[in-house]
Amino acid sequence: MDSMRTTGMVQELDTILRTSKRRDFLKLAAMGGMALFFPPVLTGCGSDVVTNPGDPEEFTMGSAAGPLNFVNAYAQLMLDFYSRMAGYSLYSPNSSFPISGMTQQERSLIGNLIDQKGGTFLSLSTLTPHNVRVSGSLLFHFETVDFTNRDSIMPLAATLEDLGVAAVNGLMTSSVKNSTDLALLAQIASNWARHAAMINDMNDIHANGVTGLRSSFVRTVNGQGLDAVTSASDALATIQPYFINTLSITGA
Amino acid sequence: MHASTLQASSTDVAAALTVALKFKYAQQAFYTQGYTTFNATSGTSSDKFTAAEDNAVKIIRDQETAQIAVLASAIGAGAPSAPAPSSYDWTGGSGAGNGPFDQSMISRGEFFKVAQILEDTGVRAIKGQIPALFATPELTTLVQIHSTEGRHAAMVRMLRSPGGPSYDTTPPWPGYGSFAIQEIIGWDIPGTPALSGQSQIDIMTLAYGPLTPAAHYGEDPPKSPGEDNLIQSSSFYANKYVNSTNDYTPPYAIAFDEPMDATRALTVAAFFGVS
Numbered sequence: 001m002d003s004m005r006t007t008g009m010v011q012e013l014d015t016i017l018r019t020s021k022r023r024d025f026l027k028l029a030a031m032g033g034m035a036l037f038f039p040p041v042l043t044g045c046g047s048d049v050v051t052n053p054g055d056p057e058e059f060t061m062g063s064a065a066g067p068l069n070f071v072n073a074y075a076q077l078m079l080d081f082y083s084r085m086a087g088y089s090l091y092s093p094n095s096s097f098p099i100s101g102m103t104q105q106e107r108s109l110i111g112n113l114i115d116q117k118g119g120t121f122l123s124l125s126t127l128t129p130h131n132v133r134v135s136g137s138l139l140f141h142f143e144t145v146d147f148t149n150r151d152s153i154m155p156l157a158a159t160l161e162d163l164g165v166a167a168v169n170g171l172m173t174s175s176v177k178n179s180t181d182l183a184l185l186a187q188i189a190s191n192w193a194r195h196a197a198m199i200n201d202m203n204d205i206h207a208n209g210v211t212g213l214r215s216s217f218v219r220t221v222n223g224q225g226l227d228a229v230t231s232a233s234d235a236l237a238t239i240q241p242y243f244i245n246t247l248s249i250t251g252a
Numbered sequence: 253m254h255a256s257t258l259q260a261s262s263t264d265v266a267a268a269l270t271v272a273l274k275f276k277y278a279q280q281a282f283y284t285q286g287y288t289t290f291n292a293t294s295g296t297s298s299d300k301f302t303a304a305e306d307n308a309v310k311i312i313r314d315q316e317t318a319q320i321a322v323l324a325s326a327i328g329a330g331a332p333s334a335p336a337p338s339s340y341d342w343t344g345g346s347g348a349g350n351g352p353f354d355q356s357m358i359s360r361g362e363f364f365k366v367a368q369i370l371e372d373t374g375v376r377a378i379k380g381q382i383p384a385l386f387a388t389p390e391l392t393t394l395v396q397i398h399s400t401e402g403r404h405a406a407m408v409r410m411l412r413s414p415g416g417p418s419y420d421t422t423p424p425w426p427g428y429g430s431f432a433i434q435e436i437i438g439w440d441i442p443g444t445p446a447l448s449g450q451s452q453i454d455i456m457t458l459a460y461g462p463l464t465p466a467a468h469y470g471e472d473p474p475k476s477p478g479e480d481n482l483i484q485s486s487s488f489y490a491n492k493y494v495n496s497t498n499d500y501t502p503p504y505a506i507a508f509d510e511p512m513d514a515t516r517a518l519t520v521a522a523f524f525g526v527s
Contacts, residue, residue, distance in 0.1 A: 108419040116425075119507030165402075169395050172382070179386035186382045186398065187508035190375050191425060193402030194509075198410065198417050198424040205416045211302040217407045218311060218400065224322050225315035226396035227403070 010076045010121070010138060054139045054244050061232065062251030067175040068124050070232050070249075071188060073138055074164050075120035077242055080140040081160065082114045084147050101150045106202055113195055120188055139244035154203050160239070161196035162220045166228035167235035168192060175232065193227070196220075260384050266327050268381035269390060271514045272397060273323040273331060275374045276316050278526045281337045282370060283313035290360045299360045305411055312404050319397050326390050341525035342366055344455050351523065352452040364412050365452075370524070371405035372426055373459050375509055377517030402509070425509070426460060459520045 057073070060066040086107070087098050097107055146152040168189045176182045200216035208214065220228040233249050240247055260268070289297045292306040301309060324331040344366070345351025355362040378398045385391040406424035413421040518526065 105415060105418045105420075109417055109423065112419055112423065116507040123507065165399050169399055172395050173392045176386075179383040182386050182391075183379075183383040183511065186379045186395075187510065189395070189399050190379060190402035190405075190509040191507055193399040194406035194424045197403040197406035201407065201410050201417060210414075210416045211304050213307050214304045214407075214410075215307060215311060217308070217403050217410075218315065221315060221400050221403065223318060225317075225319035225400055226322065226393065227399040229392060229396060 010080055010140075053137055055137060056246040056248065057137060059232065059247065059249045060251055061175045061249060064177040064181060066249075066251070067171040067177075067185070067232075068181065070171060071168055071185065072121060072124040073243075073247070074167060074235075074239070075117050075124065076138050077140060077239060078160060078164065079114060079117040079121055081142065081157070081242070082110055082117060084142060084145075085153060085157070086110055086114060087147075098148045099150055099153055100148060101206075109198065109202075116191065116195070120191075137245065140242050141244055142242055144241070150206070154199070154206070157199045158196070158203055158216070161192065161199045162228070163230065163235055163238055165189060165192045165196050166220065166230035167232060169227065169229040170231050170235070173229060260386070260388055264384055265388050265390050266330050267514075268384040269323050269327050269394065270330075270332060271381050271517065272378050272394060273320065273327065274518065274526055275370070275377055275521065276320045276323060276397075277332075277334050278340060278521060278524060279370050279374065280313065280316035280320055281335070281340050282342060282366065282524075283309055283316060285337060285342070285357060286360075286363050286367070287313055289357050290363060297358060297360070299358070301360060305360070305364075308407055308411060312407070315400060315404070319400070322393055323397070326393055335525075335527070339525050339527075341523075344452070344523045346523050347525050352455065361412075364408060366524070367408045368405070368412065368422070369455065369459055369520070371401065371408050373512065373517055373520045375401045375405050376512035377514065377521075379509060380511040380513050380517060382511075455520065455523050458516065 059070045059073075061070075085097065085099060097110075102110075145156060168185055172182055172185045172189065176185060197217035200219060201214055204212070204214040204216045218227075222228075236247055236249060287295075287306075287309050289295055290299060290301045290305075290309075292301045292303060295301065320334070339347075341347050341349055341351060342356045343349055343351035343354040344356075345354070353362055353366050356366045357363065375398070378394060378401055382391070382394055382398060385394055409422040409424050410417045417424055512520075
C-alpha cells in the first residue's frame with residue numbers, strides 16, 4: 001500500500017476491529033452508554049469487509065445503516081486528515097507535526113481530535129452490522145494540501161469540521177430511521193460542534209491574538225441562532241476529492 | 253410499528269421544546285446581566301472582559317435571544333413567558349442568593365464557571381429532548397439549536413483557558429470522570445467550601461457525575477454504563493503515542509456528548525433559580 005495514500009491509522013484501527021475477540025467488542029460497546037445502541041445482529045466474529053480497499057462505496061440512505069455509515073466515513077476522513085497533520089503513520093509512528101507554527105497546546109488538542117474521531121469511527125463500526133458497515137475499505141489522499149503550511153491546512157480543517165456538523169445535523173433531520181439512531185447521532189453532533197468551534201477559534205487566535213476578536217466559533221450559525229444543516233449529497237461534493245474511493249448516495 | 257418510530261404528539265413536542273426554552277431564558281438572562289456587569293467599556297464591575305470575552309459573550313447572548321424567539325414561536329400559545337431576571341440566582345443558591353458561586357457577578361472568572369455549567373448542561377438537556385422529536389417538523393429547529401449550543405459550550409471553555417484552547421485547563425469538551433468537575437472548580441479538590449448547604453462540588457456532581465466515578469471503564473466484564481451515563485472516558489492517543497503502551501483503549505465515551513433527562517437537567521438548573 002502506498003504510504004502517500006494513507007496514514008495507516010484507519011487501517012490500523014480496522015485491524016483491531018477485525019481481530020478483536022467478541023469479549024473485547026462487548027467491552028468496547030459497553031462504554032459511554034453505548035450498550036443501549038448495540039444491535040443484536042452483531043457478533044464481532046467472521047470476515048466483515050465486503051468492499052476491497054479503494055473500491056466504490058454506496059451509502060444507501062433508505063436503510064438504517066446508510067446514515068451511520070456516512071458519519072463513519074466522515075469520521076475516518078477526519079482521523080486520516082488529523083493523523084497526517086500530526087505526522088503519524090504506520091510507517092513512521094514517531095514523526096512529529098510537519099506543520100510549522102503550531103503551539104504545543106494546539107498539537108496536544110489535535111491529538112485529542114485524533115482520539116475522538118477514532119472513537120466515532122470505532123464506535124460506529126461496532127454498532128453497524130458487519131456485513132454493511134464502511135470500514136477498512138476507505139482510502140484517502142490529500143495531494144492538494146500542503147501539510148507543512150498552516151495557511152493551507154487549518155482553513156481546510158475548519159471547513160471540514162463545520163461541514164461535518166452540518167452533515168450530521170442533516171442526517172439527523174432527514175435520514176435516520178428511528179429515534180435510537182437519532183439519539184446516537186446527537187451525541188456525535190455536539191461533540192463535533194465543539195471540535196468545529198475549537199478549530200475556528202484556533203484560526204481566530206492565530207490571526208488576532210488570544211485577547212483579540214474571536215467570532216468564528218459560530219460562523220455557521222444564522223441570525224436566528226440556528227446552526228447549519230446540509231444534505232449528505234452536498235457534503236459529499238466537498239469531501240469526495242479526499243477519498244480515493246468513488247462515493248455515492250442513493251435514496252437521499 | 254416499533255414505538256420509537258411513532259411520531260410524538262403535539263403535547264410531547266411542546267414539552268420537549270419547553271425544556272430547551274427554559275435553558276435559553278436562563279442563559280439569556282445570565283449573559284445579559286453578565287455583560288452589563290463586566291463589559292469592556294462600561295461594565296459596572298472593576299473586573300472587565302477582555303476584547304475577546306466581550307465580543308464572544310455579546311454574540312452568545314444575542315444568539316440566545318434569537319433562539320428564544322424561535323422556540324417560543326414553535327411552542328405557540330402554551331410557551332412559558334420569560335421569568336423576571338430577579339428570579340434567577342447566579343450564586344447557585346436555589347434562590348437564597350448565597351450559593352457557592354456567590355462571586356459570579358463580581359469576578360468574571362466565577363462568571364465563566366457558571367457559564368460553563370449552564371452551557372454544558374444545556375447541551376445535554378437539549379440532547380435529551382431530541383429523540384422525542386423524531387419525525388416531527390420541529391426536529392430541525394432543535395437540532396440546529398443543539399449544535400449551536402455545543403459551539404457556545406466549547407467557546408466558554410476556551411475563554412476560560414488564558415492562553416486559548418488547552419487540553420491542560422479547560423478543553424472544549426468535558427473531560428472524563430473527575431476531570432470534568434476539576435475543569436470548573438480548579439485542581440485543588442475539595443475546592444470551595446459550601447456557603448449555603450450546597451458546595452460547588454455538589455452542583456458539579458449533578459451536572460457531570462460523581463467526583464470519584466465508579467471505575468466501570470475498561471473493566472472486564474464491563475459494568476452497565478447505565479450506572480451513570482455522564483462519565484466521559486479515556487484516551488487512545490495518550491496510550492499509543494505518549495505512553496507507548498500499545499494499549500488500544502479507545503476514546504469511546506469522550507467522543508460522545510451524553511444526554512441528560514429533563515428531570516436531572518432541571519435539577520441542575522434549579523440551583524440557579526430556574527423553575
